[in-house]
Amino acid sequence: MTATAQARHVRVTPQKARRVVDLIRGKVATDAVSVLQFAPQAAAEPVRKVLESAIANARVKADRASEAFDERTLVIQSVFVDEGPTMKRFRPRAQGRASRINKRTSHITVVVAPTGKAVAAPRHRSAGATTKVTTRQGGTR
Template identity: 85%
Template sequence: MATESKEEVMEAKASARHVRVSPQKARRVVDLIRGKAATDAVTVLTFAPQSASEPVKKVLESAIANARVKADRESVAFDERNLVITAAFVDEGPTMKRFRPRAQGRAGRINKRTSHITVVVAQPENTKGAR
């Protein structure tokens, strides 16, 4: 019986890998939207001043689209307004190492960091049959 209730929760995931923004900066933006309704989170990201909000918004919109496709495939009623961000996290990607000349023949290393951004949206069970 526990497996039946698990299957009822529709969950969709999207991720962007090797995004050229540092994970620290991307996490500041992801923390703004975690746990919110998906439509509210898109609005927040649209007007957020951080440059990392654009790739995070793209990933969120992709997760919403993935949920729509998944609902169509399973012939389940879909309402974008019921989606909630259940998980959103940023992992560190590979770092590109670059060198810049410094004084007296030395070289200073510059780390160009990348991020792996992942967003999971789900339709909670209690709002599923409400509409």
């Protein structure tokens, strides 16, 4: 039984949040919480809160279904960061000019599932995979 948690409009840039999310992808949920607790990045706190919320959501789902629940069996099935709306601000510059400052936001999503029931993540074609490429002249390389 998978459980999802999402935080929207988090005031962390998506690029910085993705660095933190890459640390925990595919790990056991309890281990990931401890990794995020001691990570020096500022984005680790909102990601940790979303992960703890996903664990709590899994507990509630298990209670409603009258199933046994052990959070040590939960694995992070998928975790990703999407870009939220950007707040545009202006800053005065020299000689009467103004420059724009973009304050970016993120949408953080965490999906946890028990180890035995984890659904395989979508497979991406590896960088080293060979593919047949057709050139304009009709030949292949």
